[in-house]
Amino acid sequence: MTFADFLNLALNGLVEGLLIALPALAVTLVHGLARFPNAATGDVVAAGGFGGYFTFNVTGSLLLAGLGGALVGALVSLAAYYLAFKAIMRRSVITLLLTSIGVGFFIRSVLGMSFGHELKMFSLPLTRAINFHGVLINPTDVQLAGVIVAVLAAVFVMLYVAPVGRMMRALADDPDLGRVSGIRKERVMVVMWSVTGAVCGIAGTVLGMRTTLAPEMGWTMLLPAFAAAVIGGLGNPVGAVAGAILLGVVQELSTPYVGFVYKIALGYVVMLLVLLVRPQGLFNRPQGVR
Amino acid sequence: MNRRKLLTLGAVALIASQWGTPVFAQQGVFKIASLNPITGAGSPYGTGMLKGAQMAVAEVNAAGGAGGAKIDMASEDSQTNPQAAVLAAKKLIEVQKVRAIIGTWSSGVSLAVIPITNDANVLLMHTSGAPALSVAPANAKKLGFRFQATNDRFGRAFAEIAKREKFKRPATMAFNNASGIGNTEGFRKSWTASGGTVVANVVYEPNRPSYRSELQEVLRGKPDVIVTGSYLADTTIILREWYQSGQPARWIIPGWAANGDLLKALGPDVTEGIISVESISAEDSPAYKSFADRFAKEAKMAAQDNVYAAMTYDEVIVLALAVQAVGPTAAADVLAKKVHEIGTPGGTVVNSFAEGKKLLAAGKRVTYHGASSALNFDEFNDVTPDFAASFVEKGKLVRKYVVKL
Amino acid sequence: MVSYLATILIIMVIYILLAFSLDLQYGFTGLINFGLVGFFGVGAYTSALVTMNLGLPAWLSFPAAMLVAGLLSWPLGRIALRLRDDYLAIVTLGFSEIIRLVIVKEDWLTHGVQGISGIPRLWPNWSSSASELFLLCALITAAALTTLVMRRITQSPYGRTIQAIRDDEVAVIALGKDPSIFKTQVLVIGGAIAGLAGAFYAHYITYIVPDQFVPITTFYIWMAIIMGGVARLLGSISGAVLLVFLLEGTRFLRGYIPGVTDAGMASFQLGVIGVLLILFMRWRPQGLFGKRSAT
Numbered sequence: 001m002t003f004a005d006f007l008n009l010a011l012n013g014l015v016e017g018l019l020i021a022l023p024a025l026a027v028t029l030v031h032g033l034a035r036f037p038n039a040a041t042g043d044v045v046a047a048g049g050f051g052g053y054f055t056f057n058v059t060g061s062l063l064l065a066g067l068g069g070a071l072v073g074a075l076v077s078l079a080a081y082y083l084a085f086k087a088i089m090r091r092s093v094i095t096l097l098l099t100s101i102g103v104g105f106f107i108r109s110v111l112g113m114s115f116g117h118e119l120k121m122f123s124l125p126l127t128r129a130i131n132f133h134g135v136l137i138n139p140t141d142v143q144l145a146g147v148i149v150a151v152l153a154a155v156f157v158m159l160y161v162a163p164v165g166r167m168m169r170a171l172a173d174d175p176d177l178g179r180v181s182g183i184r185k186e187r188v189m190v191v192m193w194s195v196t197g198a199v200c201g202i203a204g205t206v207l208g209m210r211t212t213l214a215p216e217m218g219w220t221m222l223l224p225a226f227a228a229a230v231i232g233g234l235g236n237p238v239g240a241v242a243g244a245i246l247l248g249v250v251q252e253l254s255t256p257y258v259g260f261v262y263k264i265a266l267g268y269v270v271m272l273l274v275l276l277v278r279p280q281g282l283f284n285r286p287q288g289v290r
Numbered sequence: 291m292n293r294r295k296l297l298t299l300g301a302v303a304l305i306a307s308q309w310g311t312p313v314f315a316q317q318g319v320f321k322i323a324s325l326n327p328i329t330g331a332g333s334p335y336g337t338g339m340l341k342g343a344q345m346a347v348a349e350v351n352a353a354g355g356a357g358g359a360k361i362d363m364a365s366e367d368s369q370t371n372p373q374a375a376v377l378a379a380k381k382l383i384e385v386q387k388v389r390a391i392i393g394t395w396s397s398g399v400s401l402a403v404i405p406i407t408n409d410a411n412v413l414l415m416h417t418s419g420a421p422a423l424s425v426a427p428a429n430a431k432k433l434g435f436r437f438q439a440t441n442d443r444f445g446r447a448f449a450e451i452a453k454r455e456k457f458k459r460p461a462t463m464a465f466n467n468a469s470g471i472g473n474t475e476g477f478r479k480s481w482t483a484s485g486g487t488v489v490a491n492v493v494y495e496p497n498r499p500s501y502r503s504e505l506q507e508v509l510r511g512k513p514d515v516i517v518t519g520s521y522l523a524d525t526t527i528i529l530r531e532w533y534q535s536g537q538p539a540r541w542i543i544p545g546w547a548a549n550g551d552l553l554k555a556l557g558p559d560v561t562e563g564i565i566s567v568e569s570i571s572a573e574d575s576p577a578y579k580s581f582a583d584r585f586a587k588e589a590k591m592a593a594q595d596n597v598y599a600a601m602t603y604d605e606v607i608v609l610a611l612a613v614q615a616v617g618p619t620a621a622a623d624v625l626a627k628k629v630h631e632i633g634t635p636g637g638t639v640v641n642s643f644a645e646g647k648k649l650l651a652a653g654k655r656v657t658y659h660g661a662s663s664a665l666n667f668d669e670f671n672d673v674t675p676d677f678a679a680s681f682v683e684k685g686k687l688v689r690k691y692v693v694k695l
Numbered sequence: 696m697v698s699y700l701a702t703i704l705i706i707m708v709i710y711i712l713l714a715f716s717l718d719l720q721y722g723f724t725g726l727i728n729f730g731l732v733g734f735f736g737v738g739a740y741t742s743a744l745v746t747m748n749l750g751l752p753a754w755l756s757f758p759a760a761m762l763v764a765g766l767l768s769w770p771l772g773r774i775a776l777r778l779r780d781d782y783l784a785i786v787t788l789g790f791s792e793i794i795r796l797v798i799v800k801e802d803w804l805t806h807g808v809q810g811i812s813g814i815p816r817l818w819p820n821w822s823s824s825a826s827e828l829f830l831l832c833a834l835i836t837a838a839a840l841t842t843l844v845m846r847r848i849t850q851s852p853y854g855r856t857i858q859a860i861r862d863d864e865v866a867v868i869a870l871g872k873d874p875s876i877f878k879t880q881v882l883v884i885g886g887a888i889a890g891l892a893g894a895f896y897a898h899y900i901t902y903i904v905p906d907q908f909v910p911i912t913t914f915y916i917w918m919a920i921i922m923g924g925v926a927r928l929l930g931s932i933s934g935a936v937l938l939v940f941l942l943e944g945t946r947f948l949r950g951y952i953p954g955v956t957d958a959g960m961a962s963f964q965l966g967v968i969g970v971l972l973i974l975f976m977r978w979r980p981q982g983l984f985g986k987r988s989a990t
Contacts, residue, residue, distance in 0.1 A: 109966025
């Protein structure tokens, strides 16, 4: 294997990692405020993907498709919050987790009954990759990566610059102190669920563009998104994105050594190892993990 | 007590729901059942398979039934899940007392169901690929019939085509399941047996968002053709990413993956020159034409998008012809032997049930050439069809030639 | 008819065993194990391979299945000890996927994606219906024994300790006991029970393939213990029964629900399960038979 081959693998991993970064970010943001891993994340991704697909068919514009996906994702996420999660927000982790599994099943079932299981695909023009001495760089991938990075940047700007983002982080760090200082939790929650839903929706549209649309498409993203968020440290946005990219690159680079089946397992093994050594995740401060 | 009431109520409901179905065999009715993958991994094909079978049942009954009996076909969803399929099969055999189960698709389902049908002396007709279904213990009683070419045969057809197109450096890509690997292994065995070498073999996992690394490994061997054992979803992704890589290569893909949907999704540029291979009936088979026309009208689906629908249609027709020949009360092994006879050369060739019924009534031996293939059961009750190589030209599939193994 | 009901009962009792395993770990000890299906699969494969490759009589393969599944739970125990609930859920989920991928990859042993077919019935010389009834009886006996064992465990000082660990681990440490030992033991015992269920499953369905051991089965069993009621043996039993009715019952509803096509039935079933889960967690988290306190 040449250096160009390794670089190609790393680039593949980067793109896959970016794909996972969005749902991983969603998982970690929900965990920060609502304190549970949201198993419905994958299905919100799928719902957003379908939204983006239909928007694209109607308008023919990729930009509008992304917006359509984001909108659908945000709406589904908000609906899940109001109808399912809000009433039980104070309960145990396992209650919320099981509820989110139920929500995920429900979303998947609605998608399945409404749109059937025949594969749907975006009909997009395809571009050829540019070949730099054996390293393949695909313009479409660059565009999609750009979109993802832009979305990530927007979310980070919101989190670290906008007032509502600061409130979100404050509440995530210390809910009681946050409440005492006058932050209205409800408003922040609504923003959080909308933003994570929108992020998932965009992830779904991008995924739909790169692969095919099916009601189950979100489930296959869920465990990698969880693994990435866990590796980075649940609740830590930077950690989620870093974890996703790390996971993607490590998985692809490991392919020549472990093969295509075990590269998937490697992600989970890495997660186990990270947690053995640093139970709070790579980027989190040691706090209340036990 | 709460629990007792709940359980009793449930048991009563379960049993009561069966009351509507007659439990005793009626005069003049031959009961069969269609166990299709309406949901699950096989769902793209399941509904079409059911419709194909239902069309055949209607055709048989319209022609006056088989051996004086109407065909009564129940249907169940296998969910492409062996566990659910076993329960469904049990229900069909025990409660509805069917004599034959047709239409199972996935190997997992057929392998799980065949011990049950064997024990109950019920015939099983399926379109699964696993080699284990041909031999003992699965098919020790020869009550199982395979209406789809074995994966091995597909592989050999691929090899024939690759040889004919003068490819020298093939590579394989297989979906990681028994069927996908069966196809590519069949190709590899046949190709290396005639002295060739395969430059790369990759097996990829299902449901990945990208197959670029897998493709990279295949392309590193600089193949001139890539032979796949794949399905529609993964083929779409792989072909897209291959096109984007810019490295030239030809493709040989099974017909269930390289169909109209694939061409529509990817467009003519990407798909130009792809060789799609599927098992077929003899050229311009009248059975196929008649089936495709009716299928388009009644089921509103295109026959060429679902190769299995024609197979389930044939399953019913050939079964009905056997029932016509030996009567609806014949024992299972007699029935099975007759099915085998009707599916093997030696009799007058017929292309429809009505044709066959007339000749059988006159005491002649018939050979049914079906819509999906000319059957030609081998010793294991597997069909040995011909294969068609169709090339994609400007976004459309054009059949170029037929391969006989 | 008898055979059909027998088959349903077999599946029910297999689910009951799995529910016991999960309830022991979560209901009684508070361990959030989302990797249940992994041990189910390990039990099935061990049992199948011992019977077929080593040629041992089927009933000997069952203890082997329990042993291997129990042993495999031990490393999970070591990892689990330091983790909080939410991390543990994800880690155990990942663990069961690793197990499945190993089964897929190590095909020299497991036949990989080809699966293992022709697993002999429990008493191969008997007729199939007799074999099936025998399997059912053996299964019910095993379940009854497991119930007794579970009763002994949960109603003993040991049982009080593990429930104390579930409720207030710090207090248990303060009393001088080491929770990690108990947790590991519970995981191993639960793993062994799941392995036993797997062994019965393999010999009943006679064909196993990695695709049968996917996380949704774990979620179904979680549903069962939640619906039935956690930390109650009666809860596990009734939850499993309810689950089978749900899964098999929708088969009879085909055609009766307006607006849902045949192809949509599986989605409909999934939706029903999802809604039930949400409703139970919100309004009756203790399930049908559970105690109010175990939320």
